[in-house]
Amino acid sequence: MNMLSHEEMVGLQAEKHELINTQNFPTKEDYVLHLIHTFSYVQAAKLAKGKKVLDVGCNMGYGSKLISETAKQVTGVDVSEKAIEAAKSQYGGGNMAFQCIDGKRLPFANNVFDMIVNFQVIEHIVDYDAYLNELKRVLSPDGFVLFTTPNASMRLDPGMKPWNKFHVREFKSDELQTLLERFFPKVQVFWAFCK
Numbered sequence: 001m002n003m004l005s006h007e008e009m010v011g012l013q014a015e016k017h018e019l020i021n022t023q024n025f026p027t028k029e030d031y032v033l034h035l036i037h038t039f040s041y042v043q044a045a046k047l048a049k050g051k052k053v054l055d056v057g058c059n060m061g062y063g064s065k066l067i068s069e070t071a072k073q074v075t076g077v078d079v080s081e082k083a084i085e086a087a088k089s090q091y092g093g094g095n096m097a098f099q100c101i102d103g104k105r106l107p108f109a110n111n112v113f114d115m116i117v118n119f120q121v122i123e124h125i126v127d128y129d130a131y132l133n134e135l136k137r138v139l140s141p142d143g144f145v146l147f148t149t150p151n152a153s154m155r156l157d158p159g160m161k162p163w164n165k166f167h168v169r170e171f172k173s174d175e176l177q178t179l180l181e182r183f184f185p186k187v188q189v190f191w192a193f194c195k
């Protein structure tokens with residue numbers, strides 16, 4: 001497990017995490033990871049019809065763009081100023097907005113969003129209580145949050161550290177469920193397998 005403080009991890013993510021170029025992939029593995037990530041956004045767009053959506057960890061906004069095709073409004077946030085500038089340049093306007101956040105507090109009123117997407121983010125978080133309480137705070141009473149994250153039981157041997165240097169922790173499905181149940185009244189965990 002990574003021993004960086006919350007502030008150090010946010011700073012590392014903001015400065016060093018790669019921007020996702022959807023036009024050019026250095027390896028086949030990068031391309032396959034992008035397809036998996038994009039599939040999550042395609043599925044989320046089906047659930048976003050007419051909703052106000054928050055995309056946490058939006059990177060350069062390609063997923064926010066996919067969701068915007070069905071959503072009423074999409075707000076993408078990320079700790080990387082470079083990513084947010086690229087998102088604004090490429091996708092800003094219409095029913096989409098992008099904002100750089102400090103990684104501690106979401107700059108929105110309570111109960112604003114009908115749906116929050118949190119794709120490949122929770123494994124980067126140091127302070128789960130602060131993070132999940134913020135998601136819960138900005139979520140409308142009838143809203144829901146979608147998470148995707150690597151499954152530690154499929155990727156890591158016991159005691160093994162995550163492969164990705166930006167991952168603080170990778171969860172097994174029961175661990176993730178236990179964590180999320182502390183913050184949300186109803187939690188369903190689904191596994192996705194590639195065969």
